[in-house]
Amino acid sequence: MISQAEENYLKAIFKISERESKAANTNAVAAELKTTAASVTDMLRKLAEKELIHYEKYRGVTLTTEGVREATFLIRKHRLWEVFLCERLGYTWDECHDLAEQLEHIQSDDLIDRLDEFLGKPKFDPHGDPIPDFEGNITERQQRLLSALVVGEKGIVVGVDEHSPAFLQHLNRIGVVLGVKIEVLEIFEFDGSVRLRLNNGGEIVVSDRVSNGIFLKI
Amino acid sequence: MISQAEENYLKAIFKISERESKAANTNAVAAELKTTAASVTDMLRKLAEKELIHYEKYRGVTLTTEGVREATFLIRKHRLWEVFLCERLGYTWDECHDLAEQLEHIQSDDLIDRLDEFLGKPKFDPHGDPIPDFEGNITERQQRLLSALVVGEKGIVVGVDEHSPAFLQHLNRIGVVLGVKIEVLEIFEFDGSVRLRLNNGGEIVVSDRVSNGIFLKI
DNA sequence: ATATTTTTTTAGATAAGTCTAAAAATATTT
DNA sequence: AAATATTTTTAGACTTATCTAAAAAAATAT
Numbered sequence: 001m002i003s004q005a006e007e008n009y010l011k012a013i014f015k016i017s018e019r020e021s022k023a024a025n026t027n028a029v030a031a032e033l034k035t036t037a038a039s040v041t042d043m044l045r046k047l048a049e050k051e052l053i054h055y056e057k058y059r060g061v062t063l064t065t066e067g068v069r070e071a072t073f074l075i076r077k078h079r080l081w082e083v084f085l086c087e088r089l090g091y092t093w094d095e096c097h098d099l100a101e102q103l104e105h106i107q108s109d110d111l112i113d114r115l116d117e118f119l120g121k122p123k124f125d126p127h128g129d130p131i132p133d134f135e136g137n138i139t140e141r142q143q144r145l146l147s148a149l150v151v152g153e154k155g156i157v158v159g160v161d162e163h164s165p166a167f168l169q170h171l172n173r174i175g176v177v178l179g180v181k182i183e184v185l186e187i188f189e190f191d192g193s194v195r196l197r198l199n200n201g202g203e204i205v206v207s208d209r210v211s212n213g214i215f216l217k218i
Numbered sequence: 219m220i221s222q223a224e225e226n227y228l229k230a231i232f233k234i235s236e237r238e239s240k241a242a243n244t245n246a247v248a249a250e251l252k253t254t255a256a257s258v259t260d261m262l263r264k265l266a267e268k269e270l271i272h273y274e275k276y277r278g279v280t281l282t283t284e285g286v287r288e289a290t291f292l293i294r295k296h297r298l299w300e301v302f303l304c305e306r307l308g309y310t311w312d313e314c315h316d317l318a319e320q321l322e323h324i325q326s327d328d329l330i331d332r333l334d335e336f337l338g339k340p341k342f343d344p345h346g347d348p349i350p351d352f353e354g355n356i357t358e359r360q361q362r363l364l365s366a367l368v369v370g371e372k373g374i375v376v377g378v379d380e381h382s383p384a385f386l387q388h389l390n391r392i393g394v395v396l397g398v399k400i401e402v403l404e405i406f407e408f409d410g411s412v413r414l415r416l417n418n419g420g421e422i423v424v425s426d427r428v429s430n431g432i433f434l435k436i
Numbered sequence: 437a438t439a440t441t442t443t444t445t446t447a448g449a450t451a452a453g454t455c456t457a458a459a460a461a462t463a464t465t466t
Numbered sequence: 467a468a469a470t471a472t473t474t475t476t477a478g479a480c481t482t483a484t485c486t487a488a489a490a491a492a493a494t495a496t
Binding site for chain 1: 442445
């Protein structure tokens with residue numbers, strides 16, 4: 001039995017390891033979970049005891065195979081609930097995260113399989129992030145950051161690299177949501193901002209912060 | 219902020235008060251929650267502190283207006299989730315309770331309003347129990363126990379007075395589910411068992427235990 | 437290579453929720 | 467009304483998850 005607190009630690013460690021592709025250190029986990037280093041040390045000892053993580057004092061932490069399995073299933077649950085919240089209950093992509101954060105802790109594998117079925121076995125969540133299947137397999141999509149494109153290239157918005165409500169609300173405001181077609185018209189050397197054409201229609205200029213947070217399929 | 223444990227106590231007290239229409243005593247609450255009298259005493263002190271219950275040592279416990287409000291909203295949440303589980307995810311009426319028991323603790327009034335809307339503002343859950351509206355109003359239905367009918371009377375199954383999976387599975391097996399038309403053909407004095415016609419078709423005999431657990435609309 | 441800074445762990449406390457065993461209050465029986 | 471039984475509360479302990487402050491280890495700078 002894994003408690004909710006333990007689940008949150010597994011997810012945090014998974015997220016950090018994915019981001020930094022090395023062992024997650026105590027402070028990073030504390031920052032991710034907005035808690036203290038002391039609390040993290042306590043919990044790491046417990047998770048190591050349960051063989052969900054590899055942990056050596058002062059050496060950082062990585063997930064074991066079982067830990068990765070658990071974390072992946074949590075992500076599957078989180079993203080399926082997000083699809084439900086957005087597609088069925090009308091939440092916007094900036095609103096669904098916190099609720100999914102609660103719902104992902106509901107204990108029932110069968111429920112998730114049925115929810116998956118009910119939603120039509122979606123492959124991506126409302127932010128374009130891939131949903132692991134029931135075995136934990138993730139179909140990674142071929143995608144590039146908008147900021148990595150050169151003038152003249154085109155693509156379709158398939159995801160975001162930043163998930164903050166503020167960022168997502170800004171994208172809504174400027175009309176950049178999943179599925180929108182983008183063509184890079186001009187890149188301003190000065191500050192990295194980019195002029196775009198959307199869906200072969202209107203032109204907008206976005207900052208480098210924005211172009212660094214949008215994934216496109218070319 | 220009311221914790222999950224506190225919520226469970228409020229529901230238990232509400233349930234007992236409804237059933238016995240008097241103050242719930244410590245042992246009854248302990249039995250309902252499958253915990254010890256000592257734990258109950260501890261929690262009652264805390265709930266009284268929060269003004270969710272009226273509690274005097276050795277005198278039993280009743281809910282305050284605020285306590286009733288909270289308990290009613292929990293029941294609303296529980297029953298709406300049951301509708302979702304049965305109608306949308308294909309769970310049977312004997313399976314949905316335990317999952318709803320988890321889901322009812324998700325914290326978001328807005329989520330429940332949207333779920334209500336999504337489900338078409340249902341008035342009753344899969345067991346025929348009424349769903350309180352967002353203000354806590356419950357539309358009680360005019361209903362009678364099958365065991366209270368006399369020979370020749372007819373009715374439609376609209377609910378159950380026993381919610382155990384075993385009972386519900388038995389009803390499934392003998393074809394007595396919500397909406398079925400029942401006519402009382404014969405009552406056996408000997409043991410209180412009843413011979414019935416279902417939907418103007420087949421005849422069955424049910425025990426007094428069964429006829430005491432089924433609500434009909436006449 | 438020593439001193440300083442940063443990171444991490446330990447020590448000790450706290451709060452929520454639970455338990456068992458014993459004591460106290462209430463209810464029931466004789 | 468006293469004795470007995472039942473119910474409820476108290477006392478004290480345990481677990482989980484958290485915290486602050488101090489100590490220890492590791493990393494960095496001089």
